Amino acid sequence: MSTAPAARRPAVLYVTDYSYEARGRRYSDEDVFLSRRMREEFDVEVCHPRDAAAMLDGFDAVVIRNSGPVMYYQEAYDAFRARARELGTAVYNPLDGRGDMAGKQYLVEMSRAGLPVIPTVDRAADLGLLPRAAEYAVKPKAGADSVGLRFTTDPVLPEGSDGTFLVQPRIDFRYEVSFYFIDDDFQYALYAPDTERRWVLEPYGPGPADLEFARTFIRWNSLAHGIQRVDACRTLEGGLLLVELEDLNPYLSLDRVSEEVREAFVARMKTSVRGVLA
Template sequence: MSQNLTLLYLTDLYYPAKGRNYYEEDLYITSQLKEHFNILIGNPQQALGFLDKADSIVFRNTGPVAYYQEYFNEFVNKVKQNEIPTFNSFDGKADMKGKQYLLDLFEQDFPVIPTINSFDKLHLLPNSDQYIIKLKNGADSIGMEKVSKEELNNTKLEDKLIQPFIDFEYEVSFYFINDEFQYALYAPDKSKRWELKAYKVSEEDLEFAQKFIRWNNMKRGIQRVDACKLKDGSLLLVELEDLNPFLSLESLNEESRDKFLQNFIKALKAIPSKL
């Protein structure tokens, strides 16, 4: 038992996430963690007043930080100044910093959905009748829209990304604690992306996901690699969620869920109380 260690567990229990119940997942997780740590549950927009109470901070289902960006920036700065370790650590290069990484990875020939941010690069995308427009600093599908090729010409691209609309077979997500693979889930019906089932991972699938985990090189935390499976069987990255990925634990069987929690607790216990 590590009851002398206090975790400040940040979550927004009231955030209305489509297809997901943040509060159910976090109440379950904290019910398991309390056997090993002192747990303080706090809202991410009220975290600053509790920093002196925590040995470590767990940043979980907090909703898009775009809604409270200024407060979040102050929180991150204070955490670093006070050398309070966080899980996830705030050194990721993916969704934690917006969508710039999709542009970078596409330019580096990683297997990602082709992504550009200017009309003069349109020739780099495969020909498509429809396109997806995303906010460069968006999250949780905020500001995302689907447009025709004709509508694309009238779109203002300031702080936005363009991707071709991909006719994929299904979406699949790979979940990692630190750099260790935990489980994978997929949505057999792509119109119901949060109705998930266990996914049997092939060696090729795992190498695909690990490629992005290695690239991100994050010190510690939970990461979710979201991909789409194409008709030819290949995978393309949709996003790399490295800040506060929802875990869909309710979609796991008891054995897989227990194994994940054991590994999560082990990872938290391995964090030094001061960096």
């Protein structure tokens, strides 16, 4: 009596940079854990973001995780995106994200639309739209991890930099809080009660208004699948303002949540990755 061959497991290329160093975070630990758990259901091979374009053949999906700021390997990232589209390879997160995946123009667009975001402009003609503040943050639109960030007492853009730099008032806040989603499903929230130690995170129990705030940006981005992190600050007046919508490779701080929450996240991520393969 013959038996049917076992169904082939989907092959997943897991993109990360184990060597990338970030203050207060160990990217490599998180990805060693997640890639190991993904192997429970997928055939997984790990590669560096600079090698991803050349390795796409033969994989059913690509999972982009802690691959570091794209600005450090922009040419390789552009080649990867072009090759993935050429081959029709499923990418997780999908390549049509409107948040940090596409640069920080979304902060300008959201500010113009009146969404609850730190007021942001990118043109000298619009500097007068910013509220008065003791200091202003000036940073490159394509930047990451505070690269190129500087503070000024007046809202000014570098000469000739219209459209390439952002200017925001420096906001006084009580704490920063992050909301983590898979697809449209809220997973957990973490916050930094000490503003001087922003990566010393603790579990945060969001109320209904907090979750509706975060969901506003998940709906705005309209990603069909993927992991997103909504970073916000709690103002002195008590409201929340968006700091960043990370939809490319958000660090998850899984070492800061309970085992129960971590296991639920892993199970939901597996289901979500299977969804991009459907």
